[in-house]
Amino acid sequence: MQFEGKQPLGVVYMTSMDRPDAVLALALLYGLQAKRESRIGSVCLNGPGASLGAAIFCDLVQRFYTPGPMRNANQTLLPGLALDGPLPPDSAMITAAVSQTAYARSIKRLSDTSLPEAVIRNGVIFNSEAVMILSAPATYLAKSLDLQGVRELYKDRVKRLVVVDSGTPQDAPAIRKVLAEFPSPIFFCGKDVGDALPYPGSSIDKDFTWAPQHPIVDAIKAYKPGPYDPPSYDMAGSLCAVHPDQGFFQLSEPGSITVADNGRLSFVPGPTGKVRSLIVDPTQKDKILKAYTELASAKPAVPQQRVRPPQKAVDTPKPPTAPAKPD
């Protein structure tokens, strides 16, 4: 086999990229990647903030955190973007970063983005183990469930799906389908979790200074004048998805997520449910915020050099010297 040792956990992140916590969650996921605790398998954008600029933003953040020549699509998938209706305009947060020409990018036009349901599936195919973070409408995750062989694939490889509630209404039929049919354990990261753990805004000016220009900083500062402490919905979901067992959060007894017709989610405990809800333990708050800031502001990993092991010297007879050509 080509791969030796355990592959990092792959992360499929489905986001609307319309809030600071989504931007910071992306940074946190690259922080986890730098520590080789997980790697981003794919990012899929749909929902209120899913513009072309948002896709460019996710792409340039990826390029920012993985410097060097662009890896081909056999290793890296470009972000998925929903194109099933008029695209929303780029938010000020997104524009602030993508307007900076200093950041390298691979996406220039819509056709440079990836097909959403395919990129969700392929993000799992690329990894032997994966987790999913669903913060966007479940439209494309539900679609992906209907693709050939995907339920078995998810059952085998997806360790958990974390459904993040940020207060934005869900696609009700799609999330109901996902909740009913998703073959792996589901965690629910309620809005209360993100609200209880605001990201310390002071960190933005303090912890990211290792880069003279940083797309995450550009975006956060453009969202509104700071410093401010944004709720951490997607960050909490991401941290739980990758490290559910490190004591950051407590887990509820089993229950289920109910979906109102207007797309609002709520967790209802019940013995027959298969969902567990995240509970914030106040004693762990500092630990979580420390993890947030350290991971989100982490420097990219230094690319591993492929160095051939020293070759054992072998005494080989020199080839006979060719006779000089006569003039």
Place this chain on the structure above:
Amino acid sequence: MIVTRKKLSRRTILRGLGAAISLPFLDAMTPAFAASTLPGGKPVRAAWFYVPNGIDMRHWTPGDEGPLGTLPSILAPLQPVKDDLLVLSNLTANWGRPLLVGAGDHGRALAAYMTGMQVYRTAGADLRLGVSADQVAASAVGHLTKLPSLEIGLEETRQGGNCDNGYSCAYAYNMAWRTESQPLPPISDPRQLFERLFGTDVAEPPAAHARRLAMRASILDQVGGDTKKLESNLGVSDRRKLDEYLTSVREIEQQVQRSEQDGVIIDPAMEKPYGVPPEFPDYFRLMTDIMIAAFKTDSTRVATLMIGREGSTRAYPEIGISDGHHPLTHHMGNMTMLDKVSQINSLHLKLFAEFLTKLKATKEGDSNLLDQSMIVYGSGLSDGNVHTHDQLPTILAGRGGNNFISPGRHIIYQRETPVCNLFATMSERMGVTPEHLGDSTGRLQGLSLS
């Protein structure tokens, strides 16, 4: 008006010992005074041309989406028929990628491309893949024709052994897979292909067959009686069409005979079946002429043609290239090598353009064969140097009958759009509606403007 003319069956066959020649569409096959429509609707054909080792994409992709203008240099031979084809960009054959199994891109590329399925790594007999796109289409229309499908190859075939990092040669040498474990080997011998099309299940006695070949007699002699009988019932126009058609069959047969006479092996490194024309362009033309004859006579509606097996090392001395194709594609940025890859790509496209032109010139009622067809030209690799399986080079030629396709455009899809979405759309057009075709995520949108 009084309808007097008796309708000739579309299935009429000229029979003789060891011969069964289907007919092209004749006016007599339509009800009188309705010559512009075919009985039962005009048949739609589908064909897949596979080119190995990827393409020099620098000179393939048109710059902009929309109507095709001046084509990039590799596609330039298609300029005269640009209004009859679509260039489709950004399609992916995901299962060709290394994913978690590592090397073996050539071993997987063709198989993953045609099936959209994961290729089970084995060099043994325990092959496991999936049903190929052409066979999905054939499942809808194969029972309507003499041959359910026609598999053609322009290189020798191998069905076993380890061809690439533990992948069986069967994966790299077969386009068509009837089941997940049963490939349909392509025919690379022109004589065998000719006789598959024009022969019968009732075999000519071997001695008589050998005598006919030795005498270089024509298969048309075998059906002379039937031909005369039919001619007496045809009008002037149909008699002319029949004569033209039988002449074209005879010309193909003579090409086969010449190949058998002249098929000397000029490159000892290249295995060739007996009777293969020594020049690659002649070989390509001969085999595609037989494909056209098969379509023209509605002997089959589904065909595959493998220009080379995946990983082909064929040299092209006809255009001054003595290096093998595959080694050249691993150019590591060497422009001399890359330019040779371009030249090979252009040669293939030149021959493909000739094929399309012939299809277009073949009338069928008030239409022509190209308009009644969907012809895919593509590869399971784009950049052969680094083995990328996305942004695949893909052409879809023809209108698929009844203007199902609006050609003359460049369409750029989102990245990661499975190439199987195209194949699923084609299969649907052929009459089968697969819920999934391999890793398809749906149908390919935008093929038609209406």
